[in-house]
Amino acid sequence: MNRSPLLFLGIFGALAFSFTGMVLVNQVGYGALTPFKDDTEGKAYPLQVPGLAARGKLVYQDLGCATCHTQQVRRDGYGTDVARKWGDQPGGSVARDYIREGRVLLGSVRIGPDLRNVGVRLTDATALLLHLYDPALVVPGSTMPPSRFLFEQRKIIGEASPKALKLPAGVAPGYEIVPTARAENLVAYLLSLKDTYTSYPESNYIYAPPAPEKGAEAKPAAAKDTVKPAAAPSPATPAAPAKEAAK
């Protein structure tokens, strides 16, 4: 036991190695990434999230939506994200897309589709509410759990609410089903999910497969980026570096 300080030091050092490398170095490297001010548009991207959507994000967390839905688009040529139109940036999501978010929910399982740009694909709040009430009504065959608890069935007193859901099967006469504030916040959040800005400076460093109309213009990468691609590139892209999120 007299050598136990050495043992302890070793145990300490082993975890310090990955802690330094994975956490500290990256925190120093791009933990202070700032929004990008686009002078031509006069706006700083990514845009601030509206208040209603910010509250909706809490509902998203509370209901555990991230258990089944990711919020990240992988670059074109890796996976099928771009082919599925889950995002239109050929480089996929970049680190700067997330800097306004208090909690980043990249997710690790896709039991349901990616939601990073769901606000681009779906724009109809009414349909989204119906989807939350019973997904099978909007997408037959969906295994998403219905969230009827986000809605309230109540007696119609006086005039019917304009927000009342129009269910195909109808509602008991004299009653209506209206979304609660949580449901509306959640929908506001989902509609706010879109990374439409693609002109960040780091876009130059992001590998993008050569677009057919531009020919071979796509630059391989920044010269300093000597790191090998993290994943095997697709056959069409033999030596292209993976996206470099840090400057």
Next chain:
Amino acid sequence: MASAPSSAAKPSPAASSAPADRAESAAIDASVKAPVLLLLGAAILWLLAGSALALIASIKLHTPGFLADCELLTYGRVQPAANNALAYGWGLNAGLAVGLWLLARLARATLRHGGLILVAIVFLNLGVILGVGGILVGDSTALDLLEMPRYATPLIFAAYAIIGAWAVITLRTGRSPHTFISQWYVLAALFWFPWLYSVAQVLLVFSPVRGTVQSLVDVWFAHNLLALWFTPLGLAGIYYFLPKVLGRPLALYHLAPLGFWSLAIFSGWVGAAGLLASPVPAWVQSAGVAASLMTLVPVLIIALNHHLTLVGRFSILKTSLVLRFIVFGAICFTLTSLQNAASALGAWAEITQFTYYGLAHAQGVQYAFFSMVMFGAIYFLLPRLLLTDWSFGKLMAVHFWASALGIALYLFALTVGGFKQGQELNVLPVGADGKPGLPVPFLDIVSHTLPWLQAGTCALILLTVGHVAFAINFVSTLLQSICPTARAAAAAGPVLLRTPPAMEVAAR
């Protein structure tokens, strides 16, 4: 090299059957009896609660209408609740129970002032109740394996710190001149967990870092909870019980320290391989892949240690249930580690990303390896603590077969199902002209995975049956040791497993 475990002098825990040693062991067992029993009781309650929650979640995956109107049990809440109940409720309690007992036995140290530990254990479990309850009522943080809300986690951390510190103090007061590799693993796990947990809590919940650095912290934590908490404790158990039950020293024991250090150094980085093509720096992703491959070194060494020790003694598996659990865990450690290394490789990683395949790996580590070793350890140590045999030998067999078949079916269903899911989800089918065609529609993928998910539910039912058998046996054995009449009855006709001579040597 820091104090290489001195096995040459004392080959393994398998030695020592002199009366003085037995008396000492009995004194050690008596000193840790109360905390270990409390930890085990809590662990088993959490195991039952976790199995029930996991079963509900699994049914919901293929039958979304099941209990759909109960907000508390919506899939997004019940699945993390199950994970947390099993990881923190069952995992922490069982791991601490076995770790504490192992440390005391190996260091030949009696636990002093155990009262404080009892209080800490109560608070630890209050923290987990608060945390799992918090997830169910909707206070989840939505971070992988860190879902428990911020009002629960400081309690867990503080209680854990007290228990861990006590264990280390116990180790220091021990009289054993030797350090055995199991002690290294337990000590390391005890130390790593609070570091991982506090860093993750501070950098993600209390004072969140910006952007996707959060994701790096989360995978660093979530992977290392498996690799640097569950894994070392499971390995400590295998390194101890395998030679003990077999009554022979470990094969290639001189390599064990190399296995320990390489595991400690490389597995910390493996989590980054889960973020391939995610918006985090490419070099971290590459480092994660490299580390995944490097973990083959410790896996190979540990596998040699374990499996070569076993070679030629397979017949003992017929008679010793403890050994069956331990060997099952050892085999699963090798298999899941190989699976993990393989899944970091190029095309394989691309196919399996975001599928059930990853969930299968987590369960492989947490259940097929860690939990099975813990079951074996508990079957071994409880009779020694209570000085009475297990009440029902049959239930032990039921538990083993239900757990072994259940987890095998579960891993098979989710690994194969997940791989097939990934081929449709992550790979573009080749069209008639040889170019990549359109992706498989998402709903088709959903419908194709349903049979695998149904198989997963069947597997969880089997596991739950095993856990209920385990719990009944535990409670009955506990009552039997407390109640004198039952003890007398047991003495008249104890339900004994056929104990081989080798186990006799090892006893107490």
